[in-house]
Amino acid sequence: MSKTNFLSFLVPPLPYFIEGNITTYQKGDWHPNRYNLGYFDVIIVKEGLLHIGEEDEAWKVTENYALILEPDKHHFPIEACTEQTSFYWFHFQTNSTWCAQSSPDLIVPSTPIPELHFHSEHTTIHLPKIQKVVNPHELFSKLDYLLSSTLKPRKLALWEAQQTFVNIFQSLEHDQNNKDSSSKLAEQIEIYLKQNYKNAITNKDLEAHFHVHQNYLARCMKTAFHRTPLEYLMDYRLDQGRSLLLQTDWSVQQITEETGFSQASYFSKCFKQKFGMSPKNYRQQYWKPTH
Template structure:
């Protein structure tokens, strides 16, 4: 990774999310020419190329590039897009100290906070001004969740949006340190499996999703979790099934379908291999209908 400057933020308080979206520019379109936007503008490239400038600096942004444009500076297009271009963007701001620096030095608060037994000292969040993502899929997944949260009822979505935004900032800060880490890729696979376990997942589809060879995926998962991706998937599905057995009255065939198994017999065998009993007997061990009548076929049990 080429040398870059860092935007360093004193936290807490943490930067907060304002707005964002996924945008497509057609060939020939340009980024807006703007002065003094008033908040940070983050560009995360997904496809194509974008030509941007800020004051006396210029960048050609390609897939998986991230650029943070600063408040109160001139942002301008250098030239039009030469192809259809897709990128995420979001705006954020902070109420506390921040600065641009070449080294990741901690910032000191202007007014020290008295030390209490429950108080955590200030930290400094360092976000690269410009970086190439080593593992973009985790960030893309987080950004998709972030954007989905913004179209929910505001009173319900406020906490969810800001929490996911913190995860986005963490991805941007951590990616620079973990681009070659096998464990980091394994964690990406773990997140993908947890988000998509209900869908058909194979070694081939995972290799396509993460753009690496199937054998490399298996090695990374073995290092981090001592199992292959498909073993992790099966274990996670079985854990979800266990929760359904304890918390719902769904019949076994619906639970099997809900967690991604295509055959009830295979689901039952996998469950028994892990817990030593069949799904039906597991439910009987931990669930008792107080009325003395057998379980129903639907409804959520608190």
């Protein structure tokens, strides 16, 4: 069984907050022994030390550390507290796909997001299973605000609690500084391709721009996005073409030129390979004639 270092969530939709509080244990107190809670349990120690296990893993969660326990596993105390220990805890859940991983790999969605009016990409958010909080005082302030918001009238509490939770969730996300150089390079390539997709781009162009051999560029992109740079570029161009088919009345030739393809016939061929129908037929399935 591989060790869980990250919990990865496919968004949208975003996970949502359920409940939370701050708890203080005295010396000799034990954390509860629980099975199959049905939601994620986040524990952030403010002072002291918790000895917690989950299945075949165990942690000493010390001051300013955050641990996430999974909804379908057995959580149990390893030993009683040896000192006064205060910790924030909150529960959350998601209706989307998530998984436990040894490394922060992308989750590939099983179905695309409908995009009749705009294009919204799936993103994988990675939370370390256990981490030292970078700015604990700032996070504690957010947690205090989250807990206070739950005491307000129900409708106001709903909006404030969920908005604050998203902010906290973002604070716990796998930090950019923890990414290795290949991941950072892959993201730079992604940005470059999105900014320049209307232009002709070759592997040699990428090599010259990033001053790195094209084979290494391809390896970085394959690791991060499961596609080479040119495969990513092709998919992005086709996604932009699909959006234009839905949002405009431009001809296929106009869309071809706008998305960086050299010939309408090649655009149509690639479009059909990806989406299973021609650009014309794809547009017609969302088009209703006026009388």
